[in-house]
Structure formats: structure tokens, C-alpha cells
Amino acid sequence: xxxxxxxxxxxxxxxxxxxxxxxxxxxxxxxxxxxxxxxxxxxxxxxxxxxxxxxxxxxxxxxxxxxxxxxxxxxxxxxxxxxxxxxxxxxxxxxxxxxxxxxxxxxxxxxxxxxxxxxxxxxxxxxxxxxxxxxxxxxxxxxxxxxxxxxxxxxxxxxxxxxxxxxxxxxxxxxxxxxxxxxxxxxxxxxxxxxxxxxxxxxxxxxxxxxxxxxxxxxxxxxxxxxxxxxxxxxxxxxxxxxxxxxxxxxxxxxxxxxxxxxxxxxxxxxxxxxxxxxxxxxxxxxxxxxxxxxxxxxxxxxxxxxxxxxxxxxxxxxxxxxxxxxxxxxxxxxxxxxxxxxxxxxxxxxxxxxxxxxxxxxxxxxxxxxxxxxxxxxxxxxxxxxxxxxxxxxxxxxxxxxxxxxxxxxxxxxxxxxxxxxxxxxxxxxxxxxxxxxxxxxxxxxxxxxxxxxxxxxxxxxxxxxxxxxxxxxxxxxxxxxxxxxxxxxxxxxxxxxxxxxxxxxxxxxxxxxxxxxxxxxxxxxxxxxxxxxxxxxxxxxxxxxxxxxxxxxxxxxxxxxxxxxxxxxxxxxxxxxxxxxxxxxxxxxxxxxxxxxxxxxxxxxxxxxxxxxxxxxxxxxxxxxxxxxxxxxxxxxxx
Numbered sequence: 001x002x003x004x005x006x007x008x009x010x011x012x013x014x015x016x017x018x019x020x021x022x023x024x025x026x027x028x029x030x031x032x033x034x035x036x037x038x039x040x041x042x043x044x045x046x047x048x049x050x051x052x053x054x055x056x057x058x059x060x061x062x063x064x065x066x067x068x069x070x071x072x073x074x075x076x077x078x079x080x081x082x083x084x085x086x087x088x089x090x091x092x093x094x095x096x097x098x099x100x101x102x103x104x105x106x107x108x109x110x111x112x113x114x115x116x117x118x119x120x121x122x123x124x125x126x127x128x129x130x131x132x133x134x135x136x137x138x139x140x141x142x143x144x145x146x147x148x149x150x151x152x153x154x155x156x157x158x159x160x161x162x163x164x165x166x167x168x169x170x171x172x173x174x175x176x177x178x179x180x181x182x183x184x185x186x187x188x189x190x191x192x193x194x195x196x197x198x199x200x201x202x203x204x205x206x207x208x209x210x211x212x213x214x215x216x217x218x219x220x221x222x223x224x225x226x227x228x229x230x231x232x233x234x235x236x237x238x239x240x241x242x243x244x245x246x247x248x249x250x251x252x253x254x255x256x257x258x259x260x261x262x263x264x265x266x267x268x269x270x271x272x273x274x275x276x277x278x279x280x281x282x283x284x285x286x287x288x289x290x291x292x293x294x295x296x297x298x299x300x301x302x303x304x305x306x307x308x309x310x311x312x313x314x315x316x317x318x319x320x321x322x323x324x325x326x327x328x329x330x331x332x333x334x335x336x337x338x339x340x341x342x343x344x345x346x347x348x349x350x351x352x353x354x355x356x357x358x359x360x361x362x363x364x365x366x367x368x369x370x371x372x373x374x375x376x377x378x379x380x381x382x383x384x385x386x387x388x389x390x391x392x393x394x395x396x397x398x399x400x401x402x403x404x405x406x407x408x409x410x411x412x413x414x415x416x417x418x419x420x421x422x423x424x425x426x427x428x429x430x431x432x433x434x435x436x437x438x439x440x441x442x443x444x445x446x447x448x449x450x451x452x453x454x455x456x457x458x459x460x461x462x463x464x465x466x467x468x469x470x471x472x473x474x475x476x477x478x479x480x481x482x483x484x485x486x487x488x489x490x491x492x493x494x495x496x497x498x499x500x501x502x503x504x505x506x507x508x509x510x511x512x513x514x515x516x517x518x519x520x521x522x523x524x525x526x527x528x529x530x531x532x533x534x535x536x537x538x539x540x541x542x543x544x545x546x547x548x549x550x551x552x553x554x555x556x557x558x559x560x561x562x563x564x565x566x567x568x569x570x571x572x573x574x575x576x577x578x579x580x581x582x583x584x585x586x587x588x589x590x591x592x593x594x595x596x597x598x599x600x601x602x603x604x605x606x607x608x609x610x611x612x613x614x615x616x617x618x619x620x621x622x623x624x625x626x627x628x629x630x631x632x633x634x635x636x637x638x639x640x641x
């Protein structure tokens with residue numbers, strides 16, 4: 001029988017198949033068989049067949065059955081001889097920029113949790129306190145320029161903005177400084193895909209002319225920055241870091257690029273990302289950690305994090321779906337703000353997961369993150385996921401002491417010692433070797449986790465010394481990892497053509513954990529299971545939002561379950577440096593295989609994460625700024641020469 005999905009599912013139901021997974025698996029097996037027949041056969045009109053053997057294979061994969069011969073015959077006989085719907089949709093050749101017809105909004109209904117809807121502009125400054133054209137920022141009149149502009153390489157956006165506004169430095173000189181540093185350190189750190197030098201120098205010249213004429217646009221005017229290369233920039237390639245896309249380009253700038261242009265910021269480079277936003281390996285190699293260039297920078301906002309940490313740009317934009325701002329910000333010692341889902345429009349950005357992608361700043365300080373987010377947030381009339389009632393108004397004078405601060409208590413408990421797998425009664429030599437390698441890997445990882453735990457406790461102590469009354473809270477106990485199925489399915493749909501055409505072989509990484517295999521595997525997930533995961537995610541959104549009825553801020557280790565949970569629920573996160581491992585730190589593996597985001601090693605940074613309620617990003621930045629005023633970790637920078 002030829003294939004029609006609706007009729008196929010109906011036939012399975014009539015045959016008494018209750019599993020939601022089985023029909024999807026069998027349909028995929030039959031489709032793959034059909035594709036093989038089409039490529040091998042000279043008779044392209046010959047209809048593909050579903051065989052009893054396929055049903056047996058699908059039943060094994062789905063964990064159901066076995067079926068009797070009569071049941072299998074009913075399934076086959078019940079199929080309608082039509083095979084048009086799936087192929088008709090494929091013929092549309094849908095580009096990555098076309099989103100599904102549904103839109104995800106993480107905020108709970110008003111009757112369930114009210115916090116997500118109220119006070120979204122709570123940090124608005126009082127009338128008359130903000131300079132014209134700016135919200136919550138004023139130049140530091142006492143700021144002085146060094147005799148050597150190289151000394152400004154690691155300066156904050158706020159400090160650079162003061163010098164530019166007061167005309168103590170020029171944007172042209174600052175831009176030339178960062179372009180020179182990008183060229184000097186890229187051979188060592190591999191963070192640049194494309195320099196936008198001509199564009200940058202023209203923008204810097206215009207900024208200097210406007211500032212001299214008194215036409216000051218705000219604190220990003222004349223500030224050089226870099227874009228993760230999944231953001232479209234007209235006139236330059238947008239490679240997505242992936243083999244096969246090296247020469248891809250788009251005719252229009254991404255919305256966030258347009259907004260930064262309007263704010264007078266100067267785009268100097270497009271930075272690396274792991275291929276299609278996974279990890280730190282791209283088609284040109286692996287981006288490196290400035291604190292230890294033997295390590296990767298982590299990803300997928302690999303180049304953005306590395307370049308900021310190396311003093312090669314004042315700030316950068318990254319993106320996060322499941323850790324792509326948090327992880328490289330931790331590895332490279334940056335401050336990264338992953339905004340609330342729906343605060344920043346993603347128009348012109350590569351889509352990986354329409355219900356999880358977020359764009360946000362990677363900077364030196366929490367205040368810098370706030371200044372950037374203040375420019376890029378808000379509706380653009382194109383990305384319908386942007387929440388219309390959310391706003392971001394930055395007020396450095398906000399009294400952060402009024403905030404209720406919680407911490408994920410169990411995440412700060414002493415880690416449990418590692419217990420190695422014991423040898424079974426009988427074990428082959430090969431299985432013994434695998435077990436011993438696994439135990440050695442897990443033992444080393446456990447040692448690193450135990451070492452880093454003291455930095456997490458030190459963060460709590462520092463907060464207490466600041467007068468913070470820490471309230472213990474816990475994440476709701478839900479299967480967050482199982483909900484990540486949604487990301488995998490959406491990513492497979494976003495890059496459907498790669499799988500169908502075989503172009504996935506052009507991607508740099510091809511292991512079981514990489515995109516090509518993930519895309520193929522996701523085709524075995526039926527729509528019913530995707531919807532069930534979405535329903536479970538609704539519970540997560542409700543229950544995590546309920547935590548922020550009790551507290552305003554939550555302190556958490558960066559690499560804990562909260563990373564998955566809050567990416568699913570859309571809550572904002574601020575990742576800030578929280579210390580540096582000493583000479584007694586466990587040494588990292590000789591080779592960074594990319595499988596462990598926090599491999600550590602002497603002299604490398606650690607982080608802590610602050611969380612907030614939906615669209616309370618300004619509160620989050622204010623609290624992070626207070627923490628950084630009480631510490632100096634964000635002021636440290638790597639020695640590169």
C-alpha cells in the first residue's frame with residue numbers, strides 16, 4: 001500500500017495499536033524504504049510497500065507488541081492508497097526563516113500566577129531623572145582617557161560610553177583598536193568568521209561626526225561590538241558556523257542589528273558559533289578559551305564569549321536555546337544575560353527551536369548587559385513570539401535591597417561522592433575496559449565538581465555579607481529533560497532539508513551526540529509525543545513561575561538542573577564570573593572533547609547564575625550589578641601575550 005499519514009494512523013488505531021510512538025516509527029521506516037526504492041528503482045511510479053517485517057521492527061523500537069499476523073494484516077489492509085500530503089509539503093522547500101503556525105508564550109494565565117503580568121516596568125526611573133534619549137544612564141563626568149588607548153581594551157561599555165560622549169576618545173580610534181586586536185588574537189583563539197572592517201570604519205566616522213555635532217544617540221553610540229554569525233547582516237556572509245553554508249547571505253539585517261545600528265553602535269565582526277548552534281567547533285576549527293587556549297571556549301556563542309573575554313570587542317550578541325550563552329560565559333569569565341523568552345525579537349536570526357531560542361548580550365558587566373538589552377528588546381511586528389506587554393527600563397539607582405532573594409537549597413548541598421560501577425559476575429575484556437574508562441571519567445568529573453562547590457558556597461557567603469536574607473526554595477520536581485524532545489523535533493524540522501538531501505554530512509561533527517544523528521533520530525518522534533511534552537512544559541511554566549511569587553531573585557549554580565528548566569520555561573538568567581580556580585585545582589583532561597562544559601583547570605573562571613521572574617530582566621541586572629560592585633571578578637582579564 002502507498003502511504004498517507006492520516007489514514008495510516010487511523011488504520012493503526014483500528015488495529016488496536018495504543019502506543020503513540022509505534023505509528024511514527026513505522027511510518028518513518030516505510031518512508032525511508034520508499035525513498036530507497038525511489039533512488040534505486042528505474043520505475044519511479046512503483047508505490048512503496050509496508051511489510052510485516054517493518055511492523056515487527058517498528059514494534060521493537062516502540063517497545064510494544066508483538067503483533068499477531070492478523071493484526072499486522074489489518075494494519076496493512078487498512079491503509080489508503082494515497083501518497084501526496086507529505087511530499088506536497090516537502091516540495092514547498094520551506095526556508096529556515098519560516099516559523100510554524102503556532103506561537104509559544106511562557107507566561108501563565110492570569111488566574112494562576114500574576115507575577116509574570118504585573119510590574120513589567122517596575123524599574124522605570126522617576127520623571128526627569130534620565131537624560132534625554134536614554135533611560136537610566138548618565139555619563140561619568142570624571143572619566144579620563146589613558147595616554148595609551150590600548151589600556152581601554154577591557155573597559156566596560158559604560159566607561160567607554162562616558163569617554164565617547166565627553167569626546168575624550170573617538171569611535172574611530174576605539175574601532176581601530178578592536179579591529180587590530182581581533183586580527184592579532186584570532187590566529188590563537190579562532191573567534192572571527194568575518195571582519196566587517198569597511199562597515200565598521202564608516203559607522204565609527206559617522207558616530208564621531210554626530211557626537212561632535214551634539215547628536216548623541218545614547219550609551220552605545222560609537223561602541224564597537226560583534227555579532228554571533230547566526231544574525232543576518234546585509235552585504236556579508238551569514239554562515240551559521242556550518243559546513244555547506246560558508247557563502248550563505250541575506251539581503252536584510254536582523255532586527256537586533258538594525259536596532260544597534262540605530263543606537264550608533266559599530267559592528268566590527270561576525271563571530272564563530274558551533275555548527276548550527278552546537279558547541280564551539282565550526283567549519284574553520286574550534287574557538288578557544290582566552291584563559292586557557294588549550295581548551296575550547298564552549299558554545300554555542302563561542303566567538304562572542306571568547307572575543308569579549310579577550311578584550312577584542314566591547315560587547316557581543318549571542319543566542320541561547322539550551323545553554324549557549326550560559327556555558328561560554330562561564331568558560332570565558334564573561335557576564336551574559338539570557339533574557340526572558342519573548343523580550344527580544346529574533347527576526348533575521350537562524351532558527352533552531354522556535355519555542356526556545358533567545359538572543360542576548362555577552363559583556364564584561366551586568367550593567368553593560370542592561371545597556372545593550374535596553375536597545376534590542378521589544379516588538380518588531382515580525383517575530384510574533386515577542387510579548388507585547390513586556391518592557392525593559394534600566395535604572396541603576398533602583399534599590400536592589402528591596403528584592404526578596406532565594407537560593408536553590410539542594411543545589412548548594414555538598415555533592416555526593418562518586419560510586420564507581422562494580423564489575424558484574426561475568427564481564428568480557430572489552431566491557432571491562434569500557435567500565436574502567438567510564439569510572440575514570442566520572443571520578444575525574446566528580447573531583448572537579450567537588451572542587452568548584454566551594455565557589456558556590458562562597459557566593460552565598462558574599463550575598464549574606466551584603467545583607468541579603470537568603471530564602472531556601474526548590475525547583476518543582478518535573479521531568480525537564482524529557483521535555484527537551486521539543487527542541488530536538490523543532491531543530492530537525494528547521495533543518496529538514498539537510499537530512500533529506502544528505503547535506504548533513506557536510507557538518508563538522510558527526511558523533512552520536514551531534515546534529516546529524518539528532519535530526520535523524522527526531523524523525524522517529526510522533527506528533528502526539530511532541531504535544532504531550534508541550535503539555536508537560538505548560539506545567540513547568542506554571543510551577544516555576546509560582547516560585548517567583550515567593551522571591552524576586554533566585555541564586556543557582558550555573559550548571560544545574562535550572563539551566564534546562566528555565567530555558568524551557570523562558571525565565572531570564574544572568575551569568576556572572578564568581579572566582580578563579582587556584583593552582584590546586586584538578587587538572588582538565590589533556591584533550592577537550594567538548595563533552596564536559598566545565599572541565600576547569602588552574603587559573604580558569606567559574607560562574608554563578610541569578611534568575612528572575614518573566615520580564616523582570618531589569619531587576620535581574622540591577623541585582624547582578626550590586627553583586628559585581630561587591631566583588632571584582634568581572635574586572636580580571638586573561639594574559640594573552
